[in-house]
Amino acid sequence: MYAKILVLFGLALLPQLEALGTFDPNVICGLVVNGTKMNDPRACNAWVQCIDGEPVSGTCGSGLFYDRESEECLASDKVKCVSSDPCAALANGFTADPYSCNGYYYCQNGKGTHGACSPGMNYSPGTEDCIRNFPCAAKMDPDSICNILPDGVFIKDATNCNGYQMCWNTQVLNGTCPGTFYFSASAAECVYPKDEVCAFTPAPVIAAEGVCPQAGVFVSDNSTCNGYYYCRELADGEISLEHGVCSEERFFVATDGGACVPRSKVKCDYDRCVGLGNSTIQLANESNDGCRGYSLCQDGSVIGQGTCPQDEYFDEVSQRCTTQVISYPACQLSSDTTVAPEAEPTV
Structure with a gap:
């Protein structure tokens, strides 16, 4: 097989390479x-x-592989x-490159030498050949949290103070x-900012006077x-x-130290489509039009405008025009940011 690949497809095996992974347990244990x-x-x-x-490492006994879901060492098969x-799983023979479709390794005593198929060809693990237009199935990235952590375990988003991830x-x-x-x-939960230091901002942005x-x-x-x-x-x-952003369906107001409140209760002169239209087109009230018109939203941006028929008002909450008088602060004829009197700031 080794000679067959070299002769038929003119592949060159490169000097032995180290594993390409970026797994760093010291980083993950902080998340x-x-x-x-x-x-x-x-x-x-x-x-x-x-x-x-701190990371504490361990290994399974001979012939056993670690299973992330059961958190136990099981038979390798x-x-x-x-x-x-x-x-790692094949000490001797050919195996696919875990990071590419046209790459492969030849393993000898657990050490791999890398090779690559010619342009237009992908490596087929079943036949151990390079095959033209061989379909490249979606691969699990070895360094993905879905290959590392059990399902349902929360991990902090290292690029976002209020973000998190989970594999399922x-x-x-x-x-x-x-x-x-x-x-x-x-704590694996959401807490007040005063109780959590967000240590992932590369450098603090100092507030201007x-x-x-x-x-x-x-x-x-x-x-x-x-x-x-x-x-x-x-x-x-x-x-x-x-920096942070309010959760879905809420806008920010600076009243009483700042709060996120229902978007219909906030007048905002920026793009009111933010957060809307991510899976389907949605509508948003427009500012300063007496709640008569609406914006068409897709992927968080305005893609068009419309106006309700005469004597009708647009209701952002129900996503339709209605004869009922709508007077949300979001669309009242006013130049100041307003919060409805009955709204109590919540976070």
């Missing part, structure tokens, strides 16, 4: 709750458990191993904490209807701005 046990994608028989934020080390049935699900809450890795009336409050980002900044006091006395 999950204490005690979390995970698969180590660099090997089939290895696991890592996070104890007080009972576990599908997706490893960044292509030779091989799919990565993204979530955002409601209102102005931050996601806490140690007058932007933050004081530390510990929220202010508008002055560019979107649902965006805001949390004013955090730094050790040197400076105030940094940490």
Whole structure:
């Protein structure tokens, strides 16, 4: 087989390469709750458990692979191993490159030498050949959290203070904490910003004079209807701005230190389609038109406008024109941002 690939397809095997994975247990243990046990994608028989934020490694016995769902060591033929080390599950022979469709490895005593099929050809694991136009099935990335963590385990989004992720049935699900809450890795839940340090902002954005009336409050980002900044006091006395967005169907108002309230109760002169139309076209009230017109929204942006028939009003909540008088603050004829009197700021 080794000679056949070389002769028929003119492939060149390259010098031995190290595993291409980017798995870093030190980073992941800072993003999950204490005690979390995970698969180590660099090997089939290895696991890592996070104890007080530090990774503790372990390996299964001979002939056993680690199973991330049961968190146990099982017979190797009972576990599908997706490893960044292509030779982890096959000590000798040909195996597919876990990161590409046309690549493969030749393993000898657990050490791999990389090769690649000619342009237009992909490697077929079943026949161990390079085949023209061979379909490339979607592959599980060895470094995906869905190959590392058990289903249902929350992991903090390292790029978003109020974001988190979870794997379910091989799919990565993204979530955002409601209102102005931050996601806490140690508690695996959403908490008040004062109780969680968001350590993933590359460098603090220092608030210009007058932007933050004081530390510990929220202010508008002055560019979107649902965006805001949390004013955090730094050790040197400076105030940094940490950006966040309100949850779905809510806009930000700066009243009483800042809050996220139902969007129909907020007049905003920015694009009111933000957060709407992600799966289907939706409609939004327009500002300063007496609640007569509406915007067509797709993927969070305006794609058109419309006006209800005479003597009818547009109701953003029910998504239709109605003869009932609509007087949401969102569309009242006013130039000031308004919150309905009955609305109490909530986060």
